[in-house]
Amino acid sequence: KVYAAKQFQVNNSLSFVLGLTYTGISGAPINYLASHPIYGADESFVLPRGSGGRTPWIHDINAKGGVTYNFDKDRALSFTVDVFNLLNFQGVTSVDETISEKDLLPFVTPAGKNPQEAACLAGNAQTACPNGQLPIIKSTDTGTTNATVSDLNPNFKRPTSYQAPISVRLGLKLTF
Numbered sequence: 001k002v003y004a005a006k007q008f009q010v011n012n013s014l015s016f017v018l019g020l021t022y023t024g025i026s027g028a029p030i031n032y033l034a035s036h037p038i039y040g041a042d043e044s045f046v047l048p049r050g051s052g053g054r055t056p057w058i059h060d061i062n063a064k065g066g067v068t069y070n071f072d073k074d075r076a077l078s079f080t081v082d083v084f085n086l087l088n089f090q091g092v093t094s095v096d097e098t099i100s101e102k103d104l105l106p107f108v109t110p111a112g113k114n115p116q117e118a119a120c121l122a123g124n125a126q127t128a129c130p131n132g133q134l135p136i137i138k139s140t141d142t143g144t145t146n147a148t149v150s151d152l153n154p155n156f157k158r159p160t161s162y163q164a165p166i167s168v169r170l171g172l173k174l175t176f
Helices: none
Strands: 002-009 014-025 033-036 040-045 058-069 076-084 094-095 099-103 159-162 167-175
Touching: 040 099
Parallel strands: 033 099
Antiparallel strands: 002 014, 014 058, 033 040, 058 076, 076 167, 094 159
């Protein structure tokens, strides 16, 4: 976070204020979620938390400008303009983390292996294993059958929300 502001006093009656802020937020971890037979949708971590990588960084720059006119020591009139998301960044803030709406068991990753590669869930979850099978995740209905491509969510890891677009707020304040 970086915040900067400066007030400029023109004379006893008139002053200006300018401000600029920057906020950078690292992306959120992406999970592989499926349904749980008791707790419901998105309550089962198929792979360990954050195994799907992270969403991109979010950058936000805001600006403020204002002018104040003092009639006397007790009365003043202020006009302000705030611009949020000044450069209109449109970063992805969340993605679809539901790998399947079916009840799936958590995958136990062999020691020293990458969870995504070991479970054949790299990329957008539609990738085949090197041996041609799809993915090695067990279904909770029997615990012996693997999930199939039709069990997987085709929208997995696709954006579900973005940063708010540029917006402007005007303010008028009378102090007496």
